Every structure is written in C-alpha cells, then in structure tokens.
Amino acid sequence: MTRTPLLTFTPNGIYCPSGDFYIDPWRPVRRALITHGHADHARAGHEHYLCTDLAAPVMRHRLGPIDVETVAYGQVLTIGDAQVSFHPAGHVPGSAQIRVQVGGEIWVASGDYKIENDGLSTPFEPVECHHFITESTFGLPMFHWQPQSVIAAQINAWWASCAANDQTAFLGAYALGKAQRLLSMLNPDIGPILTHTAIENTNVILRGQGTTLPDTILADGSIDHKVYKGALVLAPPSALGSAWARKFGAQQTAFASGWMQMRGVRRRRAGDRGFVISDHADWNGLLSAIKDTGAENIYVTHGYTDIFARHLNDIGLNAQVVPTQFEGETLDTSEDA
Amino acid sequence: MKQFATLFAQLDQSTKTNTKVAALADYFSTAAQEDRLWTVALFSGRRPKRSITTTKLSKWAAELAEIPDWLFDECYPIVGDLAETISLILPPPRRLSDHSLSFWIKYLKSLADVEETDCKTAILNAWGQLDTAQRFLFNKLITGGFRVGISQKLITRALAKSTGQSEAELAHRLMGKWDPTTTTWHDLIEAEDASADASRPYPFCLAHGLDGDAADLGPPADWQAEWKWDGIRGQLILRDGQYFVWSRGEELMTDRFPELSRAIDYLPSGTVLDGELLVWRDGHPQSFNALQKRVGRKTVPKKLLNDAPVILYAYDLLEWGGVDLRAHPLQYRRALLERACADLSDDAPVRLSPIIPFKSWKDLAEIRSDARNHQAEGLMLKRGDSPYRVGRKKGDWWKWKLDPLSIDAVMIYAQSGHGRRANLFTDYTFAVWNGNDLVPFTKAYSGLSDEEFRKITAWVKKNTQQRFGPVRQVTPHHVFEIAFEGIQASSRHKSGVALRFPRMARWRQDKSVQDANTLDDLNEMLAIYG
Ligand SMILES: [Zn+2]
Numbered sequence: 015m016t017r018t019p020l021l022t023f024t025p026n027g028i029y030c031p032s033g034d035f036y037i038d039p040w041r042p043v044r045r046a047l048i049t050h051g052h053a054d055h056a057r058a059g060h061e062h063y064l065c066t067d068l069a070a071p072v073m074r075h076r077l078g079p080i081d082v083e084t085v086a087y088g089q090v091l092t093i094g095d096a097q098v099s100f101h102p103a104g105h106v107p108g109s110a111q112i113r114v115q116v117g118g119e120i121w122v123a124s125g126d127y128k129i130e131n132d133g134l135s136t137p138f139e140p141v142e143c144h145h146f147i148t149e150s151t152f153g154l155p156m157f158h159w160q161p162q163s164v165i166a167a168q169i170n171a172w173w174a175s176c177a178a179n180d181q182t183a184f185l186g187a188y189a190l191g192k193a194q195r196l197l198s199m200l201n202p203d204i205g206p207i208l209t210h211t212a213i214e215n216t217n218v219i220l221r222g223q224g225t226t227l228p229d230t231i232l233a234d235g236s237i238d239h240k241v242y243k244g245a246l247v248l249a250p251p252s253a254l255g256s257a258w259a260r261k262f263g264a265q266q267t268a269f270a271s272g273w274m275q276m277r278g279v280r281r282r283r284a285g286d287r288g289f290v291i292s293d294h295a296d297w298n299g300l301l302s303a304i305k306d307t308g309a310e311n312i313y314v315t316h317g318y319t320d321i322f323a324r325h326l327n328d329i330g331l332n333a334q335v336v337p338t339q340f341e342g343e344t345l346d347t348s349e350d351a
Numbered sequence: 352m353k354q355f356a357t358l359f360a361q362l363d364q365s366t367k368t369n370t371k372v373a374a375l376a377d378y379f380s381t382a383a384q385e386d387r388l389w390t391v392a393l394f395s396g397r398r399p400k401r402s403i404t405t406t407k408l409s410k411w412a413a414e415l416a417e418i419p420d421w422l423f424d425e426c427y428p429i430v431g432d433l434a435e436t437i438s439l440i441l442p443p444p445r446r447l448s449d450h451s452l453s454f455w456i457k458y459l460k461s462l463a464d465v466e467e468t469d470c471k472t473a474i475l476n477a478w479g480q481l482d483t484a485q486r487f488l489f490n491k492l493i494t495g496g497f498r499v500g501i502s503q504k505l506i507t508r509a510l511a512k513s514t515g516q517s518e519a520e521l522a523h524r525l526m527g528k529w530d531p532t533t534t535t536w537h538d539l540i541e542a543e544d545a546s547a548d549a550s551r552p553y554p555f556c557l558a559h560g561l562d563g564d565a566a567d568l569g570p571p572a573d574w575q576a577e578w579k580w581d582g583i584r585g586q587l588i589l590r591d592g593q594y595f596v597w598s599r600g601e602e603l604m605t606d607r608f609p610e611l612s613r614a615i616d617y618l619p620s621g622t623v624l625d626g627e628l629l630v631w632r633d634g635h636p637q638s639f640n641a642l643q644k645r646v647g648r649k650t651v652p653k654k655l656l657n658d659a660p661v662i663l664y665a666y667d668l669l670e671w672g673g674v675d676l677r678a679h680p681l682q683y684r685r686a687l688l689e690r691a692c693a694d695l696s697d698d699a700p701v702r703l704s705p706i707i708p709f710k711s712w713k714d715l716a717e718i719r720s721d722a723r724n725h726q727a728e729g730l731m732l733k734r735g736d737s738p739y740r741v742g743r744k745k746g747d748w749w750k751w752k753l754d755p756l757s758i759d760a761v762m763i764y765a766q767s768g769h770g771r772r773a774n775l776f777t778d779y780t781f782a783v784w785n786g787n788d789l790v791p792f793t794k795a796y797s798g799l800s801d802e803e804f805r806k807i808t809a810w811v812k813k814n815t816q817q818r819f820g821p822v823r824q825v826t827p828h829h830v831f832e833i834a835f836e837g838i839q840a841s842s843r844h845k846s847g848v849a850l851r852f853p854r855m856a857r858w859r860q861d862k863s864v865q866d867a868n869t870l871d872d873l874n875e876m877l878a879i880y881g
C-alpha cells in the first residue's frame with residue numbers, strides 16, 4: 015500500500031496535500047506558509063501568506079501590499095486536515111520552523127536555522143517529529159562557529175584599530191538579520207555607527223517591533239564624511255568599494271560570514287578582514303538539531319546536500335537529498351538567505 | 352607560534368604592499384633571531400624536511416575529528432589545501448601553549464626517526480595545544496608551500512627597513528644555497544663577509560614586457576638589442592675551480608648540466624655570466640622543444656647529452672676576476688664580456704649571444720618579426736648605460752616579444768581552482784573540431800578576470816552534463832581564444848600536439864561553437880612552428 019507523504023517535494027516547492035498549502039514556494043501559489051523573510055524563502059506573487067507575527071513587518075516592507083495572516087510561535091492552526099504550528103528557528107528575528115501534523119504523523123520543515131542564541135532572534139527550539147527537512151548550507155565538518163562573544167571581541171578590536179588609524183571601518187553584511195545581529199555586537203563606545211539605507215530600513219522595522227539596537231546614523235548623501243573618521247559603517251556587501259563608500263576616504267573593509275572560515279574565500283573577497291559568523295547552524299549544530307528532533311527520516315536541502323545526506327545515512331538515519339531551486343553549493347550566492 | 356601566526360594573518364589578509372612590508376619589518380625587528388631566520392626561509396620556499404606523510408596526517412586528523420575518511424576526502428577539494436582542511440576539522444584545542452616557531456620546527460625534526468605510534472602521539476599532542484590559525488601553520492611546516500604572495504623583493508624590502516642595509520645587498524645575501532638548519536641570522540644577514548659561499552649567485556635583473564611603442568624609448572643609439580632566446584635563463588658561476596648553474600627561480604641546476612663543467616677550462620675562476628641555457632646543434636640554438644627533454648631531468652643519460660647538448664648563450668658579465676661588475680654600465684660589462692669570450696673555441700660550453708645592430712626603431716621592428724626563424728621569442732632591449740639591477744625594475748630592460756600564437760577553442764570540461772579560487776571553476780579543458788567531433792588538446796587556467804570566472808562558474812553549474820570526480824563535463828558552448836608560446840608534437844595527447852604556456856587570451860562571447868578552429872589548423876601551426 016502506498017500513500018502520498020504528508021509533505022511532498024514539487025516543482026513549486028514543498029507541498030502539503032492534506033492542507034493544500036506550500037512552504038516557502040518558488041512559484042506563485044494560492045497559499046504559502048513562509049519560514050522567514052529572506053528573498054529565497056519569501057517570494058512575491060502568492061495569493062495568501064502565512065508567517066509569524068514577528069516576520070510579517072519585514073515581509074510587508076520587502077514584498078509590498080500582500081495578503082498576510084500571522085501567527086504566534088506555538089499557536090496551532092488547522093488548515094484542511096493538517097494541524098500547523100510555527101516554532102522558533104533562531105535564524106533571524108521572526109524565523110520559524112513549520113510543524114505539520116496529520117493524525118499521528120509529524121513533519122517539520124525547518125527553513126534556515128541556527129542553534130546559538132544571538133540575543134535578537136527567538137532562540138531555536140528543537141521540535142520532535144518523524145520527518146525533518148533540514149538545510150545543509152554549512153553541512154561539512156570544517157565549519158565550526160565560535161561563540162558570538164568571541165567574534166564580537168574580534169570585530170570591536172578591529173574597529174578600534176581602524177579608528178586609531180583614522181580609518182573608517184566598513185563591515186559588509188546582509189540587510190536582514192546579519193546586519194542587526196552585528197549591530198547588537200558592536201561596542202558604541204568606540205565611535206559612531208553608520209548604516210547604509212538598505213540596512214537602516216530593516217533597523218527601523220525591527221525597532222518598531224520593540225527590538226533594542228544601538229543608535230545608528232543613516233549614511234546618506236547629507237552627512238559630512240570628515241566628521242565620521244573612525245566610524246563603523248554597516249553596508250550590504252555590494253555597497254563596499256562603491257562610489258558611496260569611497261567618499262569616506264581611508265578605510266578598511268571586512269566581511270562577516272560563515273564562508274570566511276575558508277582562507278580561499280577570505281582572500282578572494284579581497285577585504286581586509288573576514289569574521290566567521292553565520293546565521294546558519296555549523297556542522298555540530300546541524301547534527302545536534304537533527305538528533306534532538308528524534309526524526310528517522312531526514313530530507314536535506316540547501317548546501318552540501320549529497321555529502322551531508324551520505325553522512326546522515328552513515329550514522330544510521332534515513333536521509334535523502336531533496337531538490338532546491340538553486341544549486342546549493344555555490345559560495346557566491348549570499349549565505350544569509 | 353602566536354607571533355608568527357599574527358604575522359601570517361597580517362600578510363594573508365592584506366592586499367596592500369606597504370602593510371605587508373610594515374608587518375614583516377616589525378616582525379624582523381622583534382621576533383627571536385632563530386624565528387626570523389626560519390620565517391625568511393619558509394617564505395622563500397625552503398622548508399623543513401618532511402618527516403610525516405600527508406596520508407598519515409589526514410588519517411590521524413579524520414580519526415581525531417571522528418569523521419570517516421571519505422568525508423575528509425570530500426572536504427579537501429572544497430577547502431583546496433590539505434593543511435587547512437586538517438586545521439579546520441580538528442576539535443578545539445584542550446589547552447593553548449605558546450611555543451616559538453623554531454620550537455615547533457625542531458619538534459617536527461625530532462620525529463624523523465620515531466616509531467609511527469609515538470609520532471602520532473606527538474602530532475596529536477601538538478594539535479591539542481594550537482588554535483586553528485596556528486595549527487594551519489604547523490601543518491604547513493609538514494606539508495610545505497607557504498604561499499602568501501610574499502615575493503623575495505618584499506622580504507628584502509622589509510629586511511632593509513628593519514636592518515638599515517641596502518636592498519641589493521640583502522637580496523644578494525638571500526640568494527644561494529643557505530640552509531636555516533646550518534646557518535644563523537647573524538651569518539646570513541649581519542656578518543661582514545657575506546660572499547663566503549662560492550656558489551652564491553647574484554639576483555637576476557628582470558625585464559618588463561614592452562606594451563607601448565618602442566619609439567617612445569628615445570634614441571636607438573642609447574639601446575642595445577638582442578634576441579630574446581627561448582631557453583632557460585641561467586647564471587653560470589666559476590669560482591674556486593668549481594662551477595655552479597642557477598636558474599632564475601633560484602634553483603641550483605649544476606648537476607643537470609654537466610657539460611657546463613668544461614667552462615672551467617675556458618674561463619678563469621672569479622667569473623659569473625648571465626645568459627640563456629639552450630640546446631646547441633650545427634652552430635645554432637635550437638627551439639625550446641629540444642631543451643624540454645633536459646628540463647626536469649636530475650641526471651642526464653649519455654645519449655641525451657649527445658643528442659641535446661646545452662650551452663650558455665652569454666649576454667652579461669656580472670663578475671670578472673672576482674670583482675662584482677653590476678654597478679658598471681652595460682656597455683662596459685659588454686665590452687669585457689666580448690673580450691672574455693673572444694678566444695673561446697667551438698667546443699666551449701659558453702658562447703656569446705650577439706648584439707643586433709639597428710639604426711631605427713622601424714628597422715628593428717622588421718627584424719623582430721623574423722624572430723621565430725632565429726628560434727627567438729622576440730627581442731630584448733637594454734639601455735646601454737644601465738647597471739645590472741636587482742629584480743624587475745621598470746625602465747632599463749624591456750622584452751619586446753612577438754605576439755603569441757593563438758587559436759579559438761571550445762571549453763568542454765571545467766574543474767575548480769585552488770587556494771584563492773577554490774570556489775570557482777577556473778581550470779578548463781579545450782577542444783577543437785575534427786570533423787564533427789571535438790578533440791581536447793589543451794588545458795588552461797589563467798587569463799580571465801575574477802568577474803569572468805564567476806560568470807562562467809555560474810554557467811558551469813547549470814550546464815554540467817556529467818561529473819567525473821571534481822571534473823565536470825559541460826555543454827560545448829563557450830569559445831575562448833587560447834594564446835600560447837609554442838607547439839610541438841606529442842604522442843601523449845589525443846590531439847597529437849602539446850602547447851607551451853597556454854592561457855585564455857579572451858572569452859570570445861561573440862563566437863559560436865561552430866566558429867572554433869580545427870585540428871587541421873593546429874597541425875598547420877605544428878608544421879610551421881613545431
Ligand atoms: Zn535560505
């Protein structure tokens with residue numbers, strides 16, 4: 015006897031026949047459940063959106079007027095024959111793992127997640143299930159993150175040394191999530207913190223939701239660059255080295271990303287520094303998260319899927335690779351998404 | 352090791368030469384002498400003798416990290432460096448120590464004759480007290496290859512800054528056969544008599560490629576023109592009744608060219624010549640293809656010595672009667688060189704590379720176009736009143752090469768690069784048409800910008816037809832202009848030809864696969880230039 019699995023992997027994305035909804039679909043659908051607001055998860059064009067109340071404001075900002083219903087972490091909704099709830103994924107503020115239950119069978123689509131409490135996102139909570147869909151962006155044993163406090167000390171020391179040399183410290187980070195996390199790690203005593211418009215827009219939204227972030231100054235055309243020698247400027251990576259950035263004069267640039275773990279990438283990005291920090295789980299984080307679900311069936315997406323799935327099978331789990339729309343191995347697409 | 356790791360991070364992270372020089376100079380002023388000596392040694396390609404195989408090292412690391420060997424093998428190509436892969440997968444250190452760089456070098460040396468189990472214990476013990484950055488360097492001490500973009504020139508600049516000695520003097524001191532296990536910082540850098548070692552070569556004077564108009568160089572009378580030979584640049588040293596041959600890459604090649612030993616019979620001790628090592632037959636220099644057989648041969652069988660006899664085609668005289676002539680103008684050195692070579696018999700393994708007389712730049716351009724018929728790659732232009740400089744200084748020496756040969760080819764396989772480009776597909780295999788088939792004929796991995804490599808990488812990922820380990824077969828679609836310096840017949844290649852210095856001259860996005868060249872075109876080039 016065969017029956018359709020609770021969640022299926024279709025060309026549109028992850029689909030639940032019992033509830034007739036998709037999770038993070040790639041193409042326009044009628045009903046989309048969204049794990050978080052990053053561009054590769056929350057796409058435009060769906061008829062109805064469902065996400066956490068914390069994720070909605072950013073999604074509205076990014077996607078414009080959308081029909082979005084929100085739900086609190088842990089609140090159970092019934093959609094068709096399925097019971098659906100959202101649980102903290104710890105990836106960025108408002109990010110969720112989506113739990114789907116029909117009868118006694120439980121699936122969890124975890125979206126993107128990290129284990130460490132970053133102080134801004136609701137911390138990751140393991141959710142028991144039978145079937146677990148996991149990302150594997152950093153699913154290789156050379157990825158090990160150090161505690162956030164250690165990286166914070168490195169970044170602040172670098173900033174302080176730039177300031178001492180009258181250089182502006184440019185720190186490249188994705189506008190949603192990573193930028194605010196870095197912001198919360200900075201020591202405002204070192205100097206003023208400036209932000210690029212793309213980042214400041216997200217700051218405004220998060221502050222509006224009650225998140226406490228250090229004070230920032232919008233680095234638009236009106237500021238006097240000379241006043242801000244020794245400042246730290248948070249900017250999307252694409253803005254580093256641009257005409258806008260060059261106006262600040264003497265400067266150093268740094269990138270903050272999990273990929274900075276690899277020397278080849280550090281050197282290729284050609285910044286002055288690379289800080290190893292990610293909003294995705296590292297190798298041990300992925301393995302412990304998977305173990306904590308108690309799931310026997312693991313579906314691997316995003317990243318080093320083949321290798322990671324093979325390893326999961328080696329350690330006695332029933333793992334398979336499921337398609338991602340983008341080929342996951344690329345280091346050039348932003349890891350933060 | 353912490354101090355060395357800090358230095359390494361500074362060098363590795365900076366793209367600015369001044370920052371690198373400052374970091375090195377600071378290190379040379381503050382680090383222990385033994386560590387300085389080793390740092391110079393490591394950055395100039397000298398490394399401790401390998402006491403442990405990389406296979407064992409990988410195995411122990413995987414064991415300690417509790418990952419299976421296959422998983423380690425998957426990680427290695429992604430990281431692109433074995434020492435780094437190991438440093439990243441190991442569990443965090445138990446306790447940190449701070450022993451010096453030389454301590455760890457001696458530590459490794461002491462493992463040379465130790466039982467495998469003890470050796471393993473010692474390595475695990477070391478890993479257990481080093482952080483990731485230090486472990487990487489520790490592993491590099493074993494595997495070799497400190498590639499941080501630190502040129503010899505940068506080292507000498509930093510040393511000059513730190514010691515107050517001149518760069519030229521320091522460059523000379525760093526040349527030659529010195530060994531960090533037998534010399535000291537004082538003997539190498541500070542001692543009065545730095546030329547005690549008879550084999551010590553002079554740093555080579557290098558030329559820049561001429562991209563502008565030769566006429567901009569000024570009056571032709573100020574310049575000396577020579578053929579740019581297609582051989583191996585070499586320095587022949589005759590001192591104390593011995594001979595030494597150095598390559599431009601600072602490799603001692605004496606044993607590879609035993610025929611040059613007879614130079615001792617023709618020229619006096621205290622002579623140092625700069626020239627081109629070439630195969631000489633029937634009164635003419637032969638193409639690089641003839642020399643190819645001798646390259647990479649550590650010992651030379653008699654037959655090969657007869658078939659491909661090598662001479663030094665001399666074009667500069669750096670030392671005469673034991674006196675360093677480098678500060679004298681080229682005309683002076685040339686006059687002495689011509690006198691020294693005047694009476695050489697035809698058996699001598701040294702010959703005088705001729706000067707090409709010319710009246711105008713236009714004449715010279717015409718002469719240059721005939722270079723391939725002289726087995727030359729083009730011309731060398733040297734300012735008559737110039738001293739023999741250290742390294743590549745702009746202005747006095749120019750190479751005016753012929754345009755390279757080129758062919759349009761189709762990319763059919765792609766493979767990721769190493770190090771800085773480990774995450775890009777940069778190594779491609781190219782094919783030309785043979786009827787309706789595409790026949791692979793060369794690989795190339797340089798010549799494109801990072802931006803272009805990124806574009807092609809994205810394309811390769813979407814257009815992979817098949818994978819063979821790290822190699823991807825891609826849809827034949829993109830055409831590249833492959834430039835190269837020479838072509839020869841090769842039975843090892845399916846196409847029957849092998850190219851010299853192939854690289855991608857241009858990505859021909861304007862051309863379709865059908866526009867690529869054919870095997871017949873290659874064979875025609877082989878007939879003309881092979
Ligand atoms: Zn994602």
Ligand SMILES: [Zn+2]
Nearest residue numbers: 052126350351
């Ligand atoms: Zn994300």
